[in-house]
Amino acid sequence: MTPLELRHQVRSGQFRQPTSGYCGAYAQANLVILPQAQADDFLRFCQRNPRACPLLAVGEPGQWNLAALGADMDLRSDVPGYNVYRAGQLSAQPLTLHEIWRDDLVVFAIGCSFSFEQMLMDAGIALRHVEQCKNVAMYRSNIPNIAAGPFGGNMVVSMRPMKARDAIRAIQITSRFPAVHGAPVHLGDPALIGIADLDQPDYGDAVAVAADELPVFWACGVTPQEALRGAALPLVITHQPGYMLVTDIPNASLAAF
Amino acid sequence: MTPLELRHQVRSGQFRQPTSGYCGAYAQANLVILPQAQADDFLRFCQRNPRACPLLAVGEPGQWNLAALGADMDLRSDVPGYNVYRAGQLSAQPLTLHEIWRDDLVVFAIGCSFSFEQMLMDAGIALRHVEQCKNVAMYRSNIPNIAAGPFGGNMVVSMRPMKARDAIRAIQITSRFPAVHGAPVHLGDPALIGIADLDQPDYGDAVAVAADELPVFWACGVTPQEALRGAALPLVITHQPGYMLVTDIPNASLAAF
Numbered sequence: 001m002t003p004l005e006l007r008h009q010v011r012s013g014q015f016r017q018p019t020s021g022y023c024g025a026y027a028q029a030n031l032v033i034l035p036q037a038q039a040d041d042f043l044r045f046c047q048r049n050p051r052a053c054p055l056l057a058v059g060e061p062g063q064w065n066l067a068a069l070g071a072d073m074d075l076r077s078d079v080p081g082y083n084v085y086r087a088g089q090l091s092a093q094p095l096t097l098h099e100i101w102r103d104d105l106v107v108f109a110i111g112c113s114f115s116f117e118q119m120l121m122d123a124g125i126a127l128r129h130v131e132q133c134k135n136v137a138m139y140r141s142n143i144p145n146i147a148a149g150p151f152g153g154n155m156v157v158s159m160r161p162m163k164a165r166d167a168i169r170a171i172q173i174t175s176r177f178p179a180v181h182g183a184p185v186h187l188g189d190p191a192l193i194g195i196a197d198l199d200q201p202d203y204g205d206a207v208a209v210a211a212d213e214l215p216v217f218w219a220c221g222v223t224p225q226e227a228l229r230g231a232a233l234p235l236v237i238t239h240q241p242g243y244m245l246v247t248d249i250p251n252a253s254l255a256a257f
Numbered sequence: 258m259t260p261l262e263l264r265h266q267v268r269s270g271q272f273r274q275p276t277s278g279y280c281g282a283y284a285q286a287n288l289v290i291l292p293q294a295q296a297d298d299f300l301r302f303c304q305r306n307p308r309a310c311p312l313l314a315v316g317e318p319g320q321w322n323l324a325a326l327g328a329d330m331d332l333r334s335d336v337p338g339y340n341v342y343r344a345g346q347l348s349a350q351p352l353t354l355h356e357i358w359r360d361d362l363v364v365f366a367i368g369c370s371f372s373f374e375q376m377l378m379d380a381g382i383a384l385r386h387v388e389q390c391k392n393v394a395m396y397r398s399n400i401p402n403i404a405a406g407p408f409g410g411n412m413v414v415s416m417r418p419m420k421a422r423d424a425i426r427a428i429q430i431t432s433r434f435p436a437v438h439g440a441p442v443h444l445g446d447p448a449l450i451g452i453a454d455l456d457q458p459d460y461g462d463a464v465a466v467a468a469d470e471l472p473v474f475w476a477c478g479v480t481p482q483e484a485l486r487g488a489a490l491p492l493v494i495t496h497q498p499g500y501m502l503v504t505d506i507p508n509a510s511l512a513a514f
Contacts, residue, residue, distance in 0.1 A: 164443045164444050164445050164446075164449065165442070165443070167444070168428055168440055168441055168442075168443075168444065171425055171428045171429065172428065172429075172432050172440060175429050175432075183425055183429060184425055185422070185425075186421045186422070186425075187421050187424070187425065187444075187445075187471075188421050188444075188445060188471050189421075189469070192421065192469055212446070212449055214444075214445050257514050
């Protein structure tokens with residue numbers, strides 16, 4: 001199935017499930033949709049925090065078809081699950097956005113760790129949460145985001161345990177992909193970035209870190225979600241966690257060098 | 258002072274000291290000179306262990322002027338200190354090699370960590386041994402070299418303590434310079450590569466590793482020295498530790514990407 005075929009299945013209502021494992025060679029994206037009144041602040045927030053909020057594309061107000069992300073795309077219908085927040089609270093999970101679309105809504109597509117995880121696995125680096133069919137473990141760190149307007153808070157990080165040799169290789173590989181979170185932000189002692197207990201992730205599922213492994217931490221796309229929640233805006237639309245936008249962008253094309 | 262000016266001072270006997278801190282923008286090299294009878298095995302050893310033995314240049318038998326390393330070079334006189342080993346034992350420290358030069362001697366120039374240390378410092382990463390005016394701490398690891406002929410043994414590693422953020426950046430920077438040892442081979446728990454006590458280096462000087470730091474380990478140019486000693490060849494000539502060959506190769510030109 002090509003990304004376009006998958007999006008067509010989503011659009012027709014045939015595909016309603018998490019997108020992990022589909023179209024693995026192509027970038028999946030976190031979706032954020034905001035009224036223009038808040039969009040400029042959010043764009044500056046992303047620009048200032050590129051590890052957590054690497055932008056693949058930003059639309060014009062009202063634009064729901066971003067050619068930079070793929071052909072024949074309708075962002076009002078091509079994501080298999082939407083969350084609509086009003087005043088910071090989840091208010092609806094519509095199947096499409098057609099009824100609530102407005103001419104002032106601005107689309108942000110933010111790179112996703114699925115892309116670099118694919119590159120790591122292609123390089124022979126095993127990912128424990130994938131092996132164990134779990135969601136990756138995510139933690140609130142004490143690394144402050146650089147604020148913009150109402151958006152601030154701390155960085156949320158994802159953790160993958162690795163032997164030192166694989167951690168070094170993973171740093172090399174992910175450094176090539178700044179558009180999908182790039183290099184790790186920390187490795188080793190979790191307490192140094194404010195994580196008290198690796199067994200108690202704030203999101204996702206815990207995995208064991210063996211005695212001969214290091215926990216390796218990447219900036220996580222949940223960071224902007226938390227920043228948006230903290231801002232308690234009148235209206236925010238996102239994808240549902242795990243139900244990503246599947247783009248036509250080959251992961252390999254995102255390599256910076 | 259340019260590298261050529263420094264070499265001329267060495268050749269004339271004016272410069273007889275360690276080369277650290279001189280001509281910092283240019284690569285310094287470890288020197289190994291072997292009879293042709295052993296040179297092929299040693300070349301294969303270097304090819305198989307590129308992290309520890311990254312070759313900048315290899316001469317033809319009898320060749321003492323390698324244009325790849327610099328202009329107007331005479332490797333029989335342009336290194337400020339030579340060690341001559343016979344049957345594995347240090348037998349002489351001549352000021353020049355003119356009296357013992359032979360037409361079957363083959364020169365190997367092996368990249369040196371001074372080059373990547375300069376790149377790290379240029380990037381604002383402090384190196385504790387430099388700050389404390391010490392020699393870098395070096396340890397025999399349990400990482401086996403890939404053997405070739407009489408050459409084998411284990412990798413010798415150098416260690417630099419860094420905060421995780423600097424370690425990640427150092428991995429990115431040194432990965433660009435495979436010709437001068439490249440990326441680290443390990444970081445974190447020293448016991449995992451057979452090092453029992455960081456306070457007891459096998460070469461160089463110990464430095465403290467703070468609680469918020471990781472020890473970061475790179476393959477070290479002492480590795481081929483140990484492999485040569487283990488082989489106990491009839492004749493080996495090297496530079497004296499710290500008294501390196503200063504080449505005309507700009508460090509920046511060694512970036513692989």
